Amino acid sequence: MYGWNNVLLRVNLTDKTVRKQALPHELLRNYAGQFTLAARCWTRLNEAGAPEENRIVIMTGPMTGMMGEGTNRYALAYQGRNGFCTGSCGGRFGAELKLAGYDGVIVEGRAEAPVYLCIRDGAAQLRDASAVWDQNVDDTVCTLTAACAPGAGTLCIGQAAEQQCAFAAAVGDRLYLSPGGFGTVMGAMRLKGVVVRGSGAISVANPEEYLACALESRRRVSEDPFAVCLGSNEFQVTADVLRNLQKRPYAGYRHAVRQIDWRKPAACTTVVRRACYSCTVGCRKCVRMTDDTQVRTLETPAPEVAEVFERACGVTTLEAQLDAFELCRQYGMDPAACSCAVGLVMRLADAGLLASYGEEGITFGNPNAMVRLVSLIGQQRGVGALAARGVRVMAEQLNAAETATQICAAVEGRCGIASVAALRKGSKEEEQQLALLAFAQDCGICPYTAVAYTEYLLCRTLRAVFGQAPETREIGRLGAAVRQILENQTKGVES
Amino acid sequence: MFRQIVIRPEACIGCKSCALVCSMNRTGTISPENAAVTVCFLKNGAAMPMMCMHCEEPACMEVCPTGAIQRDAQTGAVVLNTEMCIGCGQCALRCPFGRIHWDARRAVMVKCDLCGGHPKCADICPAGAIDFLELQKEMDFSVISRIGPKTEEVE
Numbered sequence: 001m002y003g004w005n006n007v008l009l010r011v012n013l014t015d016k017t018v019r020k021q022a023l024p025h026e027l028l029r030n031y032a033g034q035f036t037l038a039a040r041c042w043t044r045l046n047e048a049g050a051p052e053e054n055r056i057v058i059m060t061g062p063m064t065g066m067m068g069e070g071t072n073r074y075a076l077a078y079q080g081r082n083g084f085c086t087g088s089c090g091g092r093f094g095a096e097l098k099l100a101g102y103d104g105v106i107v108e109g110r111a112e113a114p115v116y117l118c119i120r121d122g123a124a125q126l127r128d129a130s131a132v133w134d135q136n137v138d139d140t141v142c143t144l145t146a147a148c149a150p151g152a153g154t155l156c157i158g159q160a161a162e163q164q165c166a167f168a169a170a171v172g173d174r175l176y177l178s179p180g181g182f183g184t185v186m187g188a189m190r191l192k193g194v195v196v197r198g199s200g201a202i203s204v205a206n207p208e209e210y211l212a213c214a215l216e217s218r219r220r221v222s223e224d225p226f227a228v229c230l231g232s233n234e235f236q237v238t239a240d241v242l243r244n245l246q247k248r249p250y251a252g253y254r255h256a257v258r259q260i261d262w263r264k265p266a267a268c269t270t271v272v273r274r275a276c277y278s279c280t281v282g283c284r285k286c287v288r289m290t291d292d293t294q295v296r297t298l299e300t301p302a303p304e305v306a307e308v309f310e311r312a313c314g315v316t317t318l319e320a321q322l323d324a325f326e327l328c329r330q331y332g333m334d335p336a337a338c339s340c341a342v343g344l345v346m347r348l349a350d351a352g353l354l355a356s357y358g359e360e361g362i363t364f365g366n367p368n369a370m371v372r373l374v375s376l377i378g379q380q381r382g383v384g385a386l387a388a389r390g391v392r393v394m395a396e397q398l399n400a401a402e403t404a405t406q407i408c409a410a411v412e413g414r415c416g417i418a419s420v421a422a423l424r425k426g427s428k429e430e431e432q433q434l435a436l437l438a439f440a441q442d443c444g445i446c447p448y449t450a451v452a453y454t455e456y457l458l459c460r461t462l463r464a465v466f467g468q469a470p471e472t473r474e475i476g477r478l479g480a481a482v483r484q485i486l487e488n489q490t491k492g493v494e495s
Numbered sequence: 496m497f498r499q500i501v502i503r504p505e506a507c508i509g510c511k512s513c514a515l516v517c518s519m520n521r522t523g524t525i526s527p528e529n530a531a532v533t534v535c536f537l538k539n540g541a542a543m544p545m546m547c548m549h550c551e552e553p554a555c556m557e558v559c560p561t562g563a564i565q566r567d568a569q570t571g572a573v574v575l576n577t578e579m580c581i582g583c584g585q586c587a588l589r590c591p592f593g594r595i596h597w598d599a600r601r602a603v604m605v606k607c608d609l610c611g612g613h614p615k616c617a618d619i620c621p622a623g624a625i626d627f628l629e630l631q632k633e634m635d636f637s638v639i640s641r642i643g644p645k646t647e648e649v650e
Contacts, residue, residue, distance in 0.1 A: 003599075025557075066515075066525050067516065067519060067525055092511070099526065099527070099528070112500070128641070139540040142538055151535065151536050165587060173539050175540065198528075199526070199528035199529075200526060200528075201518070201522065201524035201525060201526030201529065202524060202526065203524045203527070204524070205616040207519060207523040207524070211519050211520075214519075215619075218512075218619070218621070222621065234585075272505070272541060272621065273508045274508060274509060275508035275509055275621075275622075276510070277511055278510055278511060278512060279510050280510060280512065280621030280622075282508040282621075282622065284508065286539075286540065286541070297539065300538075313505035349586075376628065433618065485503060
């Protein structure tokens, strides 16, 4: 079947088995996308009586790995603290997985000793990961890609997940953080990472038509003022873009403005853009900071979480915020949830409730204290061990539910752009836009570049890929169904 | 004067668009591995496109035992005639950029031919990292100085 490999990789860590399983055509029919497929696989496993804990599902969408604008997303499904969760992640991992000949990976069980999964085209094997256990994300990626395949796509965890931090995230390709809690599950399974390199090919039904569609989507995104602004190195938002954003119902876009509008740091000498596979926007930047004493290279966070530390911790210093994000990335923690935890610790320290931990100098809005706390949470030392259990547990233990609610409300809606719960209900036109957005995401397209696709273009692209496609009028219905799935399932995401 | 491919590694964002359009153009499938242009990722996450530079004195052309590699008089590109190619791989071994490789699926050597004088990769690159220009004397070719801040070591 065009666009799909019809193969799932099933890995059991308990008995160390790796096997391929056919992905039935009936599942792929009806234009199933990454979220819907992940949810169906999850339900089927439940029906078969498999235990829900220690299980992750990584699923690509029908257009993941292709050459249209932003076709690089893959869905992640796991059992969060409050139930079944789904989310998506960018980078080049999904594309490599598709090119390696798999549509998805289901990992179950718990390994006796740390392992990582190395997939190189058709061959997949579990390897010992004790050498990289207790290493941060950058070091792990370097070691694993060198041992497995240079230039491979990676999805791995840092120390936070190993030590069962409640909001630990897996990090895709060094930069792209999964939803909080996914890393925790991987850590519990002792799965340090998945490394995948694919050299295969994806066939489409009508290559010429598909190429035309892909170029059209790229042209449209290059003309979109918001996308252009997101990818610029200037860190400034024009009035034009702000007006344009008012028309868009998606909350994530408005939060993204904050990142674009950061004043360019004075100490910043070089800005290098980073893009996911097949994305022309390049919303992530690598900033090189030079001050009197040292030169540091820092990665900017995802646009939708750019302001979380400012909102939750009251810290306005840009350098400190970038430092905090860098620590979140290296330890593998969800920045939104981490900022809430840090904010709560700061508030509680102000109220004198944390005297027994012996931490000094922690006050709300103190940039140095914020960076130190993020580091402590990553290492789970001192008060960090308490904060790593999540805002809710901390609030229950210290009787601070009200403060916790205030802080969570301050960063609400910034917990990952795939969280459809962050969307507000709107007019009929807005509902249509949201349905299109949800459907595009289900196909494997990044929400930021989904502006490049109209209903017509999306259907035309799907027709070029599969030889058949839903009618444009059906998109609304399909998109609404995807939204329903996501809304029901993302409630479990720990914030 | 011939126009030539000019790579600006410092501008590359690593989206692989060049490899995707190249493979689509050559094979009708999406397979960046079998494209004539490859995006190399460095240890620090930076990326840069690598492709045939159509050298002034092409080592691949010299070493080819059947004369399958010749310079195109119209475009100036060093092109591979697949019908004459016997797949011995000598050209791949001699290429200083490592940008000729064997496509096992189609059983051919893969090498950039500048798409007949209109390279698609230069057209599609969203970051201006690949350009197709007429070279002039005053152009800055100090690639090392430009790429220096971005790179450490190839993965």
